[in-house]
Amino acid sequence: MKMKEIFITSAFTENSVWRQILGICSALAVTNLMQNSLIMGLGVIFTLAFANLTISIIRNWTPRSVRMMVQTLIIAAYVIIVDIFLKANLPVISKQLGPYVGLIITNCILMGRAEAFASQNKPLDSFIDGIGAGVGYTLVLLLISFVRELFGFGTIFGFPVFGSWWTKWSIMVMAPSAFFILAMLIWYINTTFYKAKV
Amino acid sequence: MKDSFLFPIIFMLIMVILFVGILAIMYRVSEPKIEAYKLDSFQRQVLALMAGKIAEATAMDAAQIMADYPSSFETYILPVELHDMDRQAFQAVVGDSVVAYCFEIKGKGLWGSMKGLISTTTDLKTIVDFAIVDQMETPGLGARIEEDWFLSQFRNRLFVQAPDADDVTKDYEFISETQEPETSNQLKRVTGATITSDSVLRMLRAEFNLIYRQMQGLKS
Numbered sequence: 001m002k003m004k005e006i007f008i009t010s011a012f013t014e015n016s017v018w019r020q021i022l023g024i025c026s027a028l029a030v031t032n033l034m035q036n037s038l039i040m041g042l043g044v045i046f047t048l049a050f051a052n053l054t055i056s057i058i059r060n061w062t063p064r065s066v067r068m069m070v071q072t073l074i075i076a077a078y079v080i081i082v083d084i085f086l087k088a089n090l091p092v093i094s095k096q097l098g099p100y101v102g103l104i105i106t107n108c109i110l111m112g113r114a115e116a117f118a119s120q121n122k123p124l125d126s127f128i129d130g131i132g133a134g135v136g137y138t139l140v141l142l143l144i145s146f147v148r149e150l151f152g153f154g155t156i157f158g159f160p161v162f163g164s165w166w167t168k169w170s171i172m173v174m175a176p177s178a179f180f181i182l183a184m185l186i187w188y189i190n191t192t193f194y195k196a197k198v
Numbered sequence: 199m200k201d202s203f204l205f206p207i208i209f210m211l212i213m214v215i216l217f218v219g220i221l222a223i224m225y226r227v228s229e230p231k232i233e234a235y236k237l238d239s240f241q242r243q244v245l246a247l248m249a250g251k252i253a254e255a256t257a258m259d260a261a262q263i264m265a266d267y268p269s270s271f272e273t274y275i276l277p278v279e280l281h282d283m284d285r286q287a288f289q290a291v292v293g294d295s296v297v298a299y300c301f302e303i304k305g306k307g308l309w310g311s312m313k314g315l316i317s318t319t320t321d322l323k324t325i326v327d328f329a330i331v332d333q334m335e336t337p338g339l340g341a342r343i344e345e346d347w348f349l350s351q352f353r354n355r356l357f358v359q360a361p362d363a364d365d366v367t368k369d370y371e372f373i374s375e376t377q378e379p380e381t382s383n384q385l386k387r388v389t390g391a392t393i394t395s396d397s398v399l400r401m402l403r404a405e406f407n408l409i410y411r412q413m414q415g416l417k418s
Contacts, residue, residue: 032338063206070213077217081224088228091235099334168376173338174390 003128010117010132016109017140017182018189023109027141028178030100034157037145039093040100041138045131047078047104052118052130054078059119071114079104109137144181148172238268240331244300245271247317247327248290251298275300280412287409296320301409302331305401308393310334312343312401316352322413323358330398340394348395351385357406366410367403372396 016022030040054074062070083101086094113133118126149155152172154162171177245267249260252274263270278287286302300317312333317326328349335341359368372387372395373379387395
């Protein structure tokens with residue numbers, strides 16, 4: 001597969017969230033604000049790309065019996081590298097992120113791509129696949145958080161859109177709203193682009 | 199070789215040593231920067247919470263006092279020793295007079311511990327300013343206790359009402375974020391974060407009881 005194809009398949013055609021229903025927990029947890037979603041997405045893109053690259057480089061020497069432990073170790077190491085880097089060099093952003101960086105370790109898309117792609121493909125292809133999967137995930141987070149922040153706070157990326165007359169929808173700030181929006185998004189995409197039967 | 203008994207163990211061991219080694223080196227190299235930033239932001243916060251009182255006593259502008267950090271911190275802020283309490287305390291001194299106190303406070307939130315700073319008047323009864331320094335609450339929900347509209351509710355609030363009672367603090371109650379307080383003991387809670395909002399109040403009351411008694415003992 002060409003790199004462009006790998007990227008498009010990973011980001012859109014076989015999107016981890018709307019096609020494989022992975023990464024749902026964090027998609028529900030962090031999507032109340034667009035800024036949180038973007039930062040979480042960038043962290044996931046970095047970790048996915050480099051974890052995929054590393055796992056692919058060592059794939060020929062990795063014994064099958066310990067491969068998942070090795071993958072977890074590599075993913076966790078990259079997440080901690082991101083955390084330390086931000087704390088030392090971008091402390092303000094690190095404080096804003098709070099527990100999000102640590103949450104990346106629990107994202108099942110990382111293990112999913114490591115196991116399904118990186119452990120069987122070349123390093124550069126795996127790197128592109130990681131970026132694609134991360135971009136696809138970030139796109140979903142931003143779509144959900146756009147609706148939640150707009151109706152829940154009346155803002156987009158913290159900038160007021162509706163003004164003081166707007167009555168904030170408290171339900172949009174709370175986790176259950178993400179369930180409804182995500183479900184509607186999956187339904188819409190599957191019926192429109194994949195011709196799924198309703 | 200990959201299927202032998204020992205290879206997976208050795209492989210895993212090498213990977214662990216390699217990655218833990220990289221992380222350890224990276225952390226050691228970054229540690230001075232991380233610690234320096236933590237100390238700097240803590241001291242700035244302490245100064246910010248007492249800058250208003252220092253400004254009143256010196257006829258300076260609070261913004262100017264903050265702009266002069268770290269020299270203003272060294273000039274006006276002195277540590278206070280609290281016995282048997284694992285908390286830092288500071289006093290703002292102008293000339294020979296103490297103009298405000300600042301205390302580190304700790305409590306439990308919904309998901310873990312939280313840490314704050316409160317500055318008080320010299321009689322220790324009224325909160326001058328309040329900041330959350332560290333918390334582990336839900337981002338976008340409980341974590342909104344760091345927002346200014348929530349914290350500003352506590353500014354210039356009388357907190358010690360009954361100095362001789364078992365609980366020296368005044369009773370406060372939370373109302374919805376969208377409501378306006380009708381009495382002086384009502385505070386707005388963060389929507390969707392009832393437990394976290396209650397935890398903040400609980401922390402303040404518990405810590406005020408401890409600090410008030412400790413400081414009264416020190417003064418007498």
